[in-house]
Amino acid sequence: MDAIIERQSERMITAARQITDHQCISVRERLLRVAMALKLEETNGSGRKDMIEHLHKPQNALMHQKSKQIILKEVPPILTIVLQDGIKQGLFDTPYPLECMEMVIAYLTMVFDDGFIELSKEERLNSIVCG
Template sequence: MRVVKKAEERRNEILNAAEELFGQKGFDGTSTNEILEKVGIARGTLYHHFKSKEDIMDALIDRYTVRLLEGAQVIAADKSIPVVERIIRVVMALNISGSDENGSSKEIMEHIHKPQNALMHQKIQKVIIHGVPSILTGIIREGIEQGMFSTPYPYECMEMVVIYANTVFDDDMVAMTDKERGKRVLAFVFNVERLLGAASGSLMDVMQMFGGGDESSLE
């Protein structure tokens, strides 16, 4: 007897199979037939849920950005983690250049960064710029209550920080050598401390997130 599954369940099965195959073989190296075979469905069933392989990737990107924001929100809500460490962990959770165990995240980001997918890249940036400042703002308000920060504009400060970081530290937007990146990180942290009214040097642990060193290593 043929098994009939709910639309959402079947859709997720297709996405899960495609995500695994893209991670193993790459987007261009994966055929629609391979996705069909892995899920065990007819072509008509696939096209009922997705118009094309590109449409599947778009859905994976949407799901990926939701996961990023949800992961950041979980970290932000964990008050057992110190304020500064939480800020660092939230930003690390939003490192969309990383890769998971089967390489699917890396494949998703490589697909997004292709010139023909500039609109999709812009879409992810928009999600981050609109979603992340509010997540970070809650942490900043805790820091204000604890006397670590002093600013009447916590959300606006985080919006500035996210927009700068999401632009300058995006390799597609600004090409930099390791030395140039290191100097920008130092300047970034220096200015964030002043935006937040934090003590000089109090946020320099952020350097660890970028794998940077101290100022002397950049001279």
């Protein structure tokens, strides 16, 4: 199961990295696309719903925690690149871009975690776009 978690996480991280490279896409759009790339349900694979349900079982809490740790460690530096582009364009202003992205990812992992906060798909999207 560790290998599955690592492989799935690496797919999400790779997708997030690829999005940051697209300078022709607006900063805001890249931020949103990276956030959506982190959503396990959006990734390829026929057993994705089963995998999510499996991760949310109480006996699999350690695997679930491991997947969140990987995301919290790997994604903020990726998003920081996009945020710094936004700072250069005058869209954002922060002396702490990495720390801001760490907080954003912590928030998103809670919102996207179907087992933690019960939100409809529309509520989830709204919390990202407006939040």
